[in-house]
Amino acid sequence: MTHETAVVGVGLHEFGKFPNGTAAAMSRRVAAEALTDAGLAWGEVDAVVVGSSRFSGGLARGLGATDVLDGLGRSGIPAFNVAAACATGGSVFGLAHLLVESGRYETVLAVAGEKMPKGFIARSEGAPEDASDVDYLRWACVSMPNPAYWAIACTRRMADLGTTDEDLALVSVKAHRLGASNPYARYRDEMSLADIQESPMVSSPLRLYELCAVSDGAAAAVLTTTERATRLEVAPVHVAASEIATTAFGDPVLTMPEISTRAEEGADPVSETTIAVRRALAAAEMEPSDIDLIELTDNSVWQELAFPELWGFCEPGESDQLVREDETMPDGRLPINPSGGFLSFGEATVAMGLFQVCELTWQLRGTAGERQVPGARTGLAQTLGLGGYGTAVVLKR
Amino acid sequence: MTTAATAVVQELFRDTGDGPRLLGSRCPACAAHYFPRAATCRRPACSGTEAEPVDLSPRGTIHSYTVQHYPAPAPFDVGDPFEPYAIVLVELPEGLRVAGILAGDPAGAAIGAPVELSVGPVRRDPEGTDQLTWKFELTEGVR
Numbered sequence: 274m275t276h277e278t279a280v281v282g283v284g285l286h287e288f289g290k291f292p293n294g295t296a297a298a299m300s301r302r303v304a305a306e307a308l309t310d311a312g313l314a315w316g317e318v319d320a321v322v323v324g325s326s327r328f329s330g331g332l333a334r335g336l337g338a339t340d341v342l343d344g345l346g347r348s349g350i351p352a353f354n355v356a357a358a359c360a361t362g363g364s365v366f367g368l369a370h371l372l373v374e375s376g377r378y379e380t381v382l383a384v385a386g387e388k389m390p391k392g393f394i395a396r397s398e399g400a401p402e403d404a405s406d407v408d409y410l411r412w413a414c415v416s417m418p419n420p421a422y423w424a425i426a427c428t429r430r431m432a433d434l435g436t437t438d439e440d441l442a443l444v445s446v447k448a449h450r451l452g453a454s455n456p457y458a459r460y461r462d463e464m465s466l467a468d469i470q471e472s473p474m475v476s477s478p479l480r481l482y483e484l485c486a487v488s489d490g491a492a493a494a495v496l497t498t499t500e501r502a503t504r505l506e507v508a509p510v511h512v513a514a515s516e517i518a519t520t521a522f523g524d525p526v527l528t529m530p531e532i533s534t535r536a537e538e539g540a541d542p543v544s545e546t547t548i549a550v551r552r553a554l555a556a557a558e559m560e561p562s563d564i565d566l567i568e569l570t571d572n573s574v575w576q577e578l579a580f581p582e583l584w585g586f587c588e589p590g591e592s593d594q595l596v597r598e599d600e601t602m603p604d605g606r607l608p609i610n611p612s613g614g615f616l617s618f619g620e621a622t623v624a625m626g627l628f629q630v631c632e633l634t635w636q637l638r639g640t641a642g643e644r645q646v647p648g649a650r651t652g653l654a655q656t657l658g659l660g661g662y663g664t665a666v667v668l669k670r
Numbered sequence: 671m672t673t674a675a676t677a678v679v680q681e682l683f684r685d686t687g688d689g690p691r692l693l694g695s696r697c698p699a700c701a702a703h704y705f706p707r708a709a710t711c712r713r714p715a716c717s718g719t720e721a722e723p724v725d726l727s728p729r730g731t732i733h734s735y736t737v738q739h740y741p742a743p744a745p746f747d748v749g750d751p752f753e754p755y756a757i758v759l760v761e762l763p764e765g766l767r768v769a770g771i772l773a774g775d776p777a778g779a780a781i782g783a784p785v786e787l788s789v790g791p792v793r794r795d796p797e798g799t800d801q802l803t804w805k806f807e808l809t810e811g812v813r
Binding site: 392393394395396402404407409410411412413414415416417418420421424425426427428429432473474475476477478479521522523525527532533534535536537 | 678679680681682702703704705706712713714733734735736737738739740741742743744746747748755757759761765766767768769770771781792793803804
């Protein structure tokens with residue numbers, strides 16, 4: 274028997290650079306905040322799922338579940354570590370959801386936090402020179418950093434659909450307008466079109482302020498059965514779907530960190546996320562038009578333009594116009610990243626899927642303040658991780 | 671001291687009398703090509719369990735590209751001093767898109783431009799030896 278599942282508490286650490294903070298301490302703080310938000314005590318949590326980093330070269334590092342539990346009492350509680358690169362947070366949520374939905378545990382805490390090294394993401398220090406590891410090959414043979422992948426897809430989009438440099442910059446202008454009003458965001462200043470367009474070119478056509486930074490951050494959510502939720506004071510936000518997918522054969526878009534792809538007619542572009550979103554909408558028995566807001570992975574402005582089109586939320590090439598007409602703002606036709614997104618937060622990679630769940634939860638509770646999507650009843654969150662991991666979550670009021 | 675140049679990673683390309691070739695593989699059952707070589711076919715419904723080694727076509731067209739204006743994080747940076755370089759995704763006749771550095775002026779990168787495989791230095795190791803990788807070079811037209 275499966276159980277209807279709800280999010281009953283969330284906690285989010287402000288994003289930034291915190292030289293004196295640790296990922297464990299930040300994670301413990303958001304875990305405690307999520308429990309307080311739910312009106313639950315630690316003793317009422319039946320299992321914990323925690324996000325660990327999965328960096329290149331087979332080196333797993335970062336947070337472990339017991340790092341979060343330490344200091345909160347050693348009760349012998351079951352704990353699961355999940356790693357899926359930048360899709361870790363979404364995968365943590367996916368497993369937590371599965372544990373509750375299956376009836377195995379009633380109340381599960383999902384938490385992930387990370388402190389990112391300074392600068393552009395590099396291959397992990399100490400990772401072996403392994404010729405069978407495509408991540409090694411893309412660095413060693415092609416000197417191909419992460420933004421190059423998004424840039425290559427973006428160059429092609431501009432040629433195919435007529436997206437302009439200004440269209441790209443406007444996505445970032447919009448992100449910073451929203452981030453300015455979000456107390457958790459790292460970048461709280463609005464930026465003009467000129468600010469964006471005068472920022473240094475990184476991987477053409479993408480400029481520095483059209484790419485997300487790396488940040489320290491943490492996020493947590495408490496999931497329980499809707500039956501249990503009715504005995505709590507907080508208004509539950511229901512999990513309509515939580516799906517995970519991996520890259521499928523024939524994807525025409527080069528998946529990071531691959532160095533080649535075979536483009537098959539009719540195959541899904543960015544298949545790991547496109548498939549996850551399709552599965553989530555099907556599981557939720559919803560159409561794109563049923564979704565009131567989207568939190569997606571704007572690692573660069575390209576994703577924010579391309580993804581809604583790939584998922585059927587608008588026509589190919591239509592995103593540019595939607596952004597230009599403010600239709601992706603909270604009061605627009607297709608609100609995207611009302612939080613301010615990765616462009617305003619910077620990415621604490623493992624935490625992002627849960628950061629999105631925090632924002633969706635506040636939006637669906639109607640407590641998102643200045644960035645509130647009016648009357649929001651449903652929301653979609655999506656992550657994408659290096660190595661071909663995709664997740665999608667649909668929450669509803 | 672400079673010693674003879676060597677491939678940064680072995681067994682990805684080879685020299686033939688007729689220029690360099692990328693070392694790929696081909697599924698005998700469905701003809702899907704792979705680079706680098708794949709042990710088995712990745713097409714979900716394919717029965718192919720063995721991969722036959724093949725030289726990939728040395729010519730293709732640029733599907734898309736980017737120009738890198740920042741060096742990749744060390745030790746995988748290119749050039750000293752750094753100069754912007756183009757990374758191209760090249761469509762090969764086998765239906766495979768392969769990424770590589772564009773040899774020469776990055777301003778020449780353009781979607782649809784014909785290119786040819788070449789081999790050139792990507793960086794030097796600490797002993798001063800040139801490390802070689804596959805690259806693509808613009809050609810005047812399809813030969």
